[in-house]
Amino acid sequence: MKYECDVIEDLLPLYQDGACTNATKRAVEEHLAECPKCTELFSKIKDMSIDEMILKEKENVIGTQSKYFKRKSALAGSIVGGIFALPILICLIVNLVTGHGLSWFFLVLAAMLIPTSLFVVPLMAPKNRMFLTMISLTASIILLIAVCCIYSKGNWFFVAAPAVLFGLTVCFAPFIACRRPVNAYLKNRKGLAVMCADTVTFLLMMLGIGVYAYYPGIFAEMFCTSTLFLLMAWTLFLIIRYLPANGLVKAGVCIASLSVMSYFSNEALNWLTAKHLEDGAVLVMSQPSLALMLTCVGIGAVFTGIGLLVKWIGGKK
């Protein structure tokens, strides 16, 4: 052979792209005719190039289609936004003509922001559509509550707004946590972050209710009750998320622990409130019967047993 394989290997990509002189082309072809090793390498380079070409073409097609749909959806968003702007404009004109101030206008404006955030934001947002829709929907609902509260001269904003915030956090936070790219630390703690957000908004809601319906001792009562129910929610979360067992075992442990907690919740509440309430008053909740609690523990034990059996059989196989 005229040339070393190493030299030909370096030339193969140029030969494949047709970016070499006729002399080099001839040299490579002569070498390939005699050397099976370089022939095999060349066929690999050819295959790889075809794959790359297909991939590039695919990306091009997807890119063009995506741009097309983005343009169409932005157009649809502008049309829907224009339709939603009509009642706002009419209300503004009527308000100004009748000289009744702009109170109704702000009410209609705030109300129209809700369908806008539901229909226009997802059509027009360039990316993070779900996240932006949920955030704008939450903000527009809270704005509407604020406007209604101001308009009716009410003092219930700090009860209604945190309650809405808590409800929306419970519904939306899991979806946001799933879709949003998060940093490495949060990646495996998304559930924990959602539970923390739920807890904070729940406590905010309780604070709002406490301030609204204030009487001496209300915060101690509310703190005790909240703690108990939060404890139940967190217990379920920790079992489901962190117990290293299969679904059946987790279900069994959840049923058993929840029934035991419910059974003792009355005693726990009384103990907690007696410690915190000055007049020694106790809260009374309806207590589940002992028979019901034991039945539930039994059901939980059955689930756990089946789960452990399934795991044992799986391990044997």
Ligand SMILES: [Zn+2]
């Ligand atoms: Zn060779």
